[in-house]
Amino acid sequence: MRHLYRWALSWLIAMGAASAAAQSGSAIFTLLQQHKFAEAETASRAVLVTKPNDCSVLTLLGLAQRGQSKLDDAFQSFQSANQSCPTNLASLEGAAEIAYSRRMPEADGLLKRVIELQPGNSAAHAMLGAVEARSGDCEASVTNYAMASEQISRSVPALRQYAGCLVTLGRMREAVEPLTDLLALQDKGVNRRTLARAQSDSGDRAAAVMTLDPLLHAEPPDDAALLLRARISEADNKTPEAVAWLRQAIQVGAKNVENYLYFAEVSFAHGSYQVGVDLLNTGLQQLPDNPRLLLARGVLLAQLDQMGAALRDFEAAHRLDPKLSLAEDAMGVLFSQKHDMSAARSVFRDKLKAQPNDALLQYLYAESLSEGTVEDAKTLGEAIAAAKRSVELEPSYQPARDLLCVLLLRHGDLKEVVEQANEALKRDPYDEAALYQELQAERRLKQSDRLPDLVARLQAAKSHNQIAVTKYVLSDGAAAPNEH
Template sequence: MVPSHPARAQSAEQGTQQVVQFLQQHEYRQSLSQADQLLTTAPRDCRLLSLRGMALTGLQKSVEAEQSFKQALRNCPNDLLALEGAAQIAYAQRQRQDAVLLLQRILRINPENMTANAMLASIYRSSGKCEKALPYFAASAQMFPQRPQYQQAYAYCLADTAHYAQAAANYEQVLSRHPGKTARFNLALVQWKLHKESLALATLRPLLKDARQESVMTLGALLAEDTGDTPLAVKLLRAAIAAEPRDEMNYLEFAQIAFDHRSPQVGIDMLNAGLTQLPNAAQLYLARGVLEVQISHFNAAIADFQRAHKLAPQLSLAMDAMGIMESQQYKQTSALQLYRKEARSHPKDGLLQYLYAEALSEANPTKDASIEAIAAARKSVESEPGYAPARDLLALLYLRIHNSQQALKEAQTALKINPSDQVALYHEIMACRQLGQKTQVQELVKRLAVMRTEKARQQKTGHRYVLQDEITHTKP
């Protein structure tokens, strides 16, 4: 092999340095021209190909730039300059799969590359994969002071994956550096999830002074009610309903407050207004029926429960309604007579048969009454085999008459319909206990504990009240 001439090598190096200088001065045309000239004698030079790609990028010729970077990578697969250039183009053009592959190659070579970590975090975050994004955010945390929106994206992912304490700390830092409505709302929401209702309301108050956003008013109402300021809660919910009259959840929250404070007619009036906007909202009929029970309007309540059931048969409407009826200590005798009359008039109405069976069960939990209730409940499941509350009731009734095998069968059927049915799981535990299946009981008890913990968390935080999201593709 003939050794390269020292003067020629020095000249080539000087030419390459000149390409770099042109790039640093943003003289992209001169840089491209110089790189092209040098490549005529060294067409496989990876560094020159990468520098050429950078010049083309500066000229906003991304297609040609990408080709130059790829040519460099074919010759030198681990060339960081080419990998970074190609990744930048894929990232800018939202070619997420290509960008991820390139960024992962960069991090295999240089795990501490902050820009690559930040870009991967941003891609996963904007793709809804917060769990994957977290370690890359953490690896590029030094960027947070200069990029508060990037830290806000990190806080969002922490909250989205239930790391609430860390999320709150990061949102607080964001607010201290760059106050914004979204970060404030999300901090209040996270504080609520941490059961710090008073602190959450204090955080949200600046947004409530001139609130026009429905989600802000609704969250404020929930926090106000949790902290005992019902007048503020009612005021904010009315404002939220005025802002978004077709959002049924605000009507339901208002009805819940009316129920809790024994003001059923106020809640009914609001639900009537809601039903003019949302005539097919099953939950509003259910809520109105619940409030009608409070004032002993049983006929109206049953009509609303039936309407709700027809609109959304998959909901456990009857069970919820009956539980609330029971809590109001209504006259069981008159209610039972009403259900008996309606059930006989409509023998194939699954909901009415269920209500009648439930009323029988509550009015007289004896063996004879249980057998009569079982007959009504069986009619209910014959009409609607997939109605889980009727299965739950059947399991309870069979337990009362010590028919453990049939109780177990009904409980397991209910769980197939709704795997989160705690009532059915409890009945399965009781049936297994009666059957002496100790090992099975222990496993089911553990499962029930997990289910209850998860449901309690969901009820406390509210599945509807989600983080506000203003970032779709954070630039690192």
């Protein structure tokens, strides 16, 4: 509140209003300094009877109401002053502070107006950075937080948001400084691990190891830190060392699915498929029916040409978690150059004879057919039929509907692309694949009036999904305080 009082006094002096009004304002300000907020409110209302649009008195009224925690009334008083005097910094700051603290939608616009009038206002930049981080606009957030580096240097919540957004945007080198400040203020495992990850990704793996060291030698050790240490060793091409750290991580965190998944990733990268399968079997003893472990085991089994067993794992994973992205996370392995595409299709075709109403199988068959030549009309038609059957059997299965949109676009069924994309977007408004296919269809249909909206929605979806898939999300804390 102190900065608001200072602005109010400056405003009164700058106004150079009639002496009676100035004297009244000075008297009200004195009451505010004495924390006699109720009396200041009464005095302000008395002046406003004859001068209802007096910006300085409306601002003082807002301060008096703010002092009594009458936040709704105070906000309205500040906004009334803003309507009469749009460049009144005191009332703009007062309204912005309340809107910010109460997470009101008006906060964004008010803070931007403050910054327009006073570009160097670090408190406003810090608050705006917090507002934008809350909304998922990390690009704008980090810009504003960077303008308030000193302001936020002692604020755990602000540093958490600033660093979290930098990590989300992949700007690891820039994230190191705020993460270092955050760790100095709050020595927690998540902060230490995230700093180490940023250091490692920035190329300073030696610093990352030093940052992790206290967690590695704690009793018991931090299994997430052990996992990150394994990743650093693997990045240094020290695979035996990475495996040793991983085995220790699994011993400490026997129920941490990430430990098993990374072991599977290392096994895949080095062609040690059976070793990976054996460890995933151990993981599934600890975490029975975990869909991600089943998915990973299916990938490795596929590499061992155990297609039937791989498919059973994929089907089980899908039953347990239909939203698991088989197309992105696993099935590409089946269709890589390491496998005979016709053999993969044959497996799916044979399975479908026995299980024609299996939505996942229909999707996988359509996916395998979609890898064929675009000019092959028969194959494309068969792929479309399989994808349509998949969404008929399981309407909420987004990968199948997204694939159907792709296939229909190839076939030139533009209106049907739009229909299917809209169905997908009803279930997930941030489905980038559906939005992109609809955008392409509308362009070819020459529906230019719809294009700007689709482009905006696609950009919003990309921003939303970028935040959602961040692996190292720092927990969202309170907003950045105004003063330190």
